[in-house]
Amino acid sequence: MAQSVVQIQRPPGASWGFRLQGGRDFCADLSVKKVQPGSPAERALRAGDLIVAIGNQPTNVMTHMQANGMIKSAGNAIQFTIIRGPSQDFSSITPSGPVKFQPWKQQQTS
DSSP states (O other), X not given: OOEXXXXXXXXXXXXXXXXXXXXXXXXXXXXXXXXXXXXXXXGTOOTTOEEEEETTEESTTOOHHHHHHHHHTTTTEXXXXXXXXXXXXXXXXOOSSOOOOOOOOOOOOO
16 A cells, blocks of 8 residues: 655644544544645545654554644644555445335234
């Protein structure tokens, strides 16, 4: 899997616009859970991206709180090393055949 280095800048006092999930304390890799549309993070991150490093610090030994602390203390510019996750955008997918719709059958009560 190829790693990419991305940099994000934000205006002073603005939110980065993304949410993390995972960390050593959750026994899960640190990754991007959600990216807010129109945010500084939208240009660099997407949901599902694995965060391998924050700055030059590897995240595989970080707890969720430690990662959050590093991001909060970064000021208005931050660098991540990521492994691009699977796309969460399904808007360009079109069905390859007919779509069948079957309404839920209501249970009859006696």
